[in-house]
Structures are given as structure tokens and as C-alpha cells.
Amino acid sequence: MSTAESISEPLAGDRRHLPEPPVLIQGGMGVGVSGWRLARAVALAGQLGVVSGTALDATLARRLQLGDPDGRLRHALASFPVPEVTERILRRYYVAGGAGAGAPYRPVPRLGLRPNPARDELTVAANFAEVFLAKEGHDGLVGVNYLEKIQLATPAAAYGAMLAGVDYVLVGAGIPAEIPRLLDDLAAHRAAELTVAVAGEDDPARRHTVRLDPVALLGREVPPPARPRFLAIVSSHVLAAYLARSEATRPDGFVVESPVAGGHSAPPRGRLRLDEEGDPVYGPRDEVDPARLVALGLPFWLAGGYGTPGGVARARAAGAAGVQVGSAFALCRESGLDAGLRERMLRSARAGTLRVRNDLRASPTGFPFKIADVPGTMSDPDVHAERSRLCDLGYLRTPFVKPDGAIGYRCPAEPVDTYVRKGRPAEETAGRQCLCNGLLAAVGLGQNRPDGYREPPLLTLGQDTGFLDGLPDDHGAADVIARLLAE
Known part of the structure; x- marks a missing residue:
């Protein structure tokens, strides 16, 4: 059976029967970089458009505080199935005409293990709105991308996207073994939970989870959403084989990223070596064997350095769907x-x-992270040095067990003395960047501090810029698609 045939057949249960798999998947990038406008443009062109699901609660809240000038967010929220939720969100965050230049944004509830209905409502509605706008007015395919490391947000985020009819859920930056069951439960309107990794937990009987009960949260039963397809984003055929071996963990396909792909990447396997620029050196152990992926019987897409017509042809020749x-x-x-x-x-x-560096230290996650060197941004050492360390968004915080057994949260990008008081060495804070604030600033939503300081942007991109050859100077999504499918 071909990969195209296998994904287009109906599956058991309530999984959605989708058309032939797309050749192109548009990456779900950054915070708000892959927004609904980009995903919609790609879907309209017949390929899989993907919205980034990272920090959508913050982007919705901040755009509402800017006045939602074109009214699109309020238009989407008007279609949310529980009007009372929409009313509460608009009362809290919407500012008619905008809050004014330099006004600080009102904060959103931070992620945590303790239940917080207001936080979950905002996350559900924000993901609903982004996917709703991406899907409106056409029957093309739309997906949403999540980071496995932001486990605390995933159940509510995925449910919101599903309420809007998302076709694919993509999850990477970790081992997304529990996502198939999570999607099954949410599609059945069962209470769904996800295991949360808690540092320092040595009691095997103490399992930490984040839970979402759709009916309890919304106060009524809305029609159960369709179960979207799930694509696991991996960096090795070994992890792909691990996930594929059991029905409980098996995705509907894989996106396999090479080390040059933008954003986070897996660290090199084996002994760490650095090149003359200070980037980690990847070797033969980090190369993916497409034949082993083909043998799994699931469709896969190759990513990182394949953004040319020749790259598409190479991937297809190796057995990839695209x-x-x-x-x-x-x-x-x-x-x-x-x-x-x-x-x-x-x-x-x-x-x-x-220049795009694969920085070993920047990300609080400990994974290498691609940073584009652009003057005036956080890639500039002087700009980085001027920023006061703080962690007021907390998407990449790590839960940990405190000496008294309670759960705390820490991030190596927070103030050094605060981090040390939480039981970790100061050396772990060296070179860390606040990805949360920097990535929001990259899409024009940087926080304004009371002292007048405005958060500078942090930019990420893939390390292969050969994709620009043959594209117009000011290219659109349709130009990219037409060029990639030219052969």
C-alpha cells in the first residue's frame, strides 16, 4: 500500500477521512509567525497550512488590547460555541480603539499544574479563533503546531483547535507519545489528561498531569469535534520507530526535521563537538535513513534544507509524501x-x-535553537546585556519538586539569584535568552515595561537560505508553492 493510499483511507473510530496527503506542509513557526493569514493562504493553494499554537492565549489577549483594528478576532470569537466565554474574554482584554502607544499589556494567567478555568477558557478560545480564521471560506487543509515541551497548555490548546475543525495536529520538541490518546479523548468529549514531567520527582507513585474536562470547562455539552490527524515531528528514524510500534502512541505520520531546520533542534548524538563558529557539529549518527521510515508504513515529510524544487524531488524519490x-x-x-x-x-x-547560529545556550529548554543575527535584536550582545532578566510569561518554565514536596517553577532565563534559590547552579543561566518575550516582540507584540523599556525581538530561521533563489523580491505564499511544485 502506498503512503498516499494509507493516509486517505478511513481509520477506525472517529478519525477524520481526509483527502490525499499534501506534498507541502508549511511549518508552524515561532509565536505568531505562522498565523492564520499565512496558513489560510497555503491552504487555499491546495497544501497544508499550519498555524503556530504556541502562546496563542497571549497573542489573542494582546491583539484585543490593541483594539483588534480589522475586527477579525472578534468575528472569530463570535462563532465560539459558548458565548459566555467570549463575553468574559472581551470584558477582560478588549480595548476599543486600542490601549495607546507604550501602554503595558495586561498579563494572561501563567501555565501551571493547578486548575485555572480562566486560563483554560482563554487558551481554548484563542486556539479556536486562530484555526477558525485560517479555515474560513474554503475547504483546504489546516493544521496546528505545538511544542511537546509546553505540556501544560496542550490539552486546552488542542481542544480549542479541534472545536474549529482543525485537520492536522503536529507536535515536536520532545516525545509526543500521549498525543494520540489525548486527541481520542477530546474527540469523544471525555476528560483528557497529559503527563507532565516534573524535575526532581523520585516517587514513582506520584504522577503529575494536566487535565481538561470539556463539559465541565464550558458548562454545557457542545457537539463533539472531529478527531484530527496527528503528525509527530521527530529528528530520527529511531524515535519514529518507537512511536510507531504501539497503537497507543502511533501517529498518522511523521515530519522528520534535519539539524538545519529553524527553531529548536535535537542536540547531536554522541560526543559534543563545536565548529569554528561555535555551532554544534552533526555527524552520521544524526542522519535519518529514509528506508527505515518507509518500512514503518506511515507517510512522512522531510524538513530542513528541502525548500527547493530539487529538495522536493529528492524527498519524493526517497519515499517521502513530500x-x-x-x-x-x-x-x-x-x-x-x-x-x-x-x-x-x-x-x-x-x-x-x-548568519543563523545554532545556539547551544539560548533556549531555556536546553535544546539548540537557531538565532538569526540581526542588529538591534536579542542576537546583539549589547541588546541582550541591556535587558533585565525576568520571566513573566513562563511558557518554558520547568515544574520541579521543592524541598517541602510542593511544586515550584523555574527557568534559567529568570534572574540568576532567583534561579539559584530554586536549587540550580548559576552556570545554567549563562547565555540564556527569554524566548517567550523575544518571539512575541518579533511579531510586533513585545511588552512595554512601566519604566519605558520595550522588549526587543528575537528572530529564528532555518540555516539554509537557498530557498530564496527564483523567488520574487517580495514573495508571497503562492510564489513559494508554485516554485516548489514546478517540477
Whole structure:
């Protein structure tokens, strides 16, 4: 059976019967970079458009405080199946005409293990709104991308996307073994839970989870949502084989990212070596064997360095259903990136002067993270040095067991003395960046501090910029798709 045939057949249970798998998957990038406008443009062109599901609660709240000038967010929220939830969110965050230049954004509830209905309502509604807008007015395919490491948000986020009819859920940056069961439970309107990794927990009988009961949260039973397909984002055929071996963990396919893909990447296997630029060196053990992926019998897409017509052909020849492309879409007109930053990166990339580092220290997760060197952003050591360390968003915080047995939260990008008081060495804080604030600033939603300081942006991109060859100077999503499918 071919990969195309296997994914287009109906599956047991309530899983959605989708058309032939797309050749192209648009990457779910950053915070708000892969917004609904980009995903919708890709879906309209017949490929899989993907919205980034990271921190959608914060982006919704901040855009409402800016006044939602085009009214699109309020339009989407008007279709949310529980009007009382929409009313509460608008009362708390919407500012008619905008809050004014320099006004600090009202904070959103931080993620945690303790139940918080207001936080869950906002997360559900934000994911609903983003997917609703991406899917409105067409029958193309739309997916949503989540980071496995942000486990505390996933049940509510996935449920909101499912209420809007999301077709695919993609999860990476970890081992997403529990996602199939989570989606099954949410589609059946059963209370769903996800295991949360808690540092320092040595009691095997003490399991930590985050839970979402759709009926209890919304106060009524809404029609059960369709169960979307699940694609696991992995970096090795070994992890793919592990997930595929059991029905409980088996996804509907894989996106297999190489080390040059943007955002987070897996660390090199074996002894760590650095090149002359300080980037980690990847070797033969980090290469994926497509034949082993084919043998799993599930469709897969290759990502990282495949954003050219030749890359698509190579992937298809290796047995892949197609490719996932990020950077070419991140720099297109429909991208959610701040327009000025997008233009600066485009100019540098076309001139051959844009450097993208695979920084070992930047991300609080401990995974290597791609940072584009752009003056005036957090890649600039002087800009980084001027920023006061704080952790007021907390999406990448790690839960840990405190000496008294209670659960605390820590992040190596928070103030050093605070981090040390939580039982960790100061050395772990060196070079850490606040990805949460920096990535929000990259899409024009940086926080304004009471002292007048505005959070600077942090930019990420893939390390292969060959995708620009043959594209117009100011390209759109349709230009990328037409070029990639030209052969």
C-alpha cells in the first residue's frame, strides 16, 4: 500500500477521512509567525497550512488590547460555541480603539499544574479563533503546531483547535507519545489528561498531569469535534520507530526535521563537538535513513534544507509524501513577522550576509535553537546585556519538586539569584535568552515595561537560505508553492 493510499483511507473510530496527503506542509513557526493569514493562504493553494499554537492565549489577549483594528478576532470569537466565554474574554482584554502607544499589556494567567478555568477558557478560545480564521471560506487543509515541551497548555490548546475543525495536529520538541490518546479523548468529549514531567520527582507513585474536562470547562455539552490527524515531528528514524510500534502512541505520520531546520533542534548524538563558529557539529549518527521510515508504513515529510524544487524531488524519490518548508514561508508577505524585521532579513539573506547560529545556550529548554543575527535584536550582545532578566510569561518554565514536596517553577532565563534559590547552579543561566518575550516582540507584540523599556525581538530561521533563489523580491505564499511544485 502506498503512503498516499494509507493516509486517505478511513481509520477506525472517529478519525477524520481526509483527502490525499499534501506534498507541502508549511511549518508552524515561532509565536505568531505562522498565523492564520499565512496558513489560510497555503491552504487555499491546495497544501497544508499550519498555524503556530504556541502562546496563542497571549497573542489573542494582546491583539484585543490593541483594539483588534480589522475586527477579525472578534468575528472569530463570535462563532465560539459558548458565548459566555467570549463575553468574559472581551470584558477582560478588549480595548476599543486600542490601549495607546507604550501602554503595558495586561498579563494572561501563567501555565501551571493547578486548575485555572480562566486560563483554560482563554487558551481554548484563542486556539479556536486562530484555526477558525485560517479555515474560513474554503475547504483546504489546516493544521496546528505545538511544542511537546509546553505540556501544560496542550490539552486546552488542542481542544480549542479541534472545536474549529482543525485537520492536522503536529507536535515536536520532545516525545509526543500521549498525543494520540489525548486527541481520542477530546474527540469523544471525555476528560483528557497529559503527563507532565516534573524535575526532581523520585516517587514513582506520584504522577503529575494536566487535565481538561470539556463539559465541565464550558458548562454545557457542545457537539463533539472531529478527531484530527496527528503528525509527530521527530529528528530520527529511531524515535519514529518507537512511536510507531504501539497503537497507543502511533501517529498518522511523521515530519522528520534535519539539524538545519529553524527553531529548536535535537542536540547531536554522541560526543559534543563545536565548529569554528561555535555551532554544534552533526555527524552520521544524526542522519535519518529514509528506508527505515518507509518500512514503518506511515507517510512522512522531510524538513530542513528541502525548500527547493530539487529538495522536493529528492524527498519524493526517497519515499517521502513530500516536504515541510518553514523559512521561505516565514519571510513571505503573509507571515506574521513584523514587516520591518522581515524586510531586513530578506535583504540580508539575498545579499548572503545573514548568519543563523545554532545556539547551544539560548533556549531555556536546553535544546539548540537557531538565532538569526540581526542588529538591534536579542542576537546583539549589547541588546541582550541591556535587558533585565525576568520571566513573566513562563511558557518554558520547568515544574520541579521543592524541598517541602510542593511544586515550584523555574527557568534559567529568570534572574540568576532567583534561579539559584530554586536549587540550580548559576552556570545554567549563562547565555540564556527569554524566548517567550523575544518571539512575541518579533511579531510586533513585545511588552512595554512601566519604566519605558520595550522588549526587543528575537528572530529564528532555518540555516539554509537557498530557498530564496527564483523567488520574487517580495514573495508571497503562492510564489513559494508554485516554485516548489514546478517540477
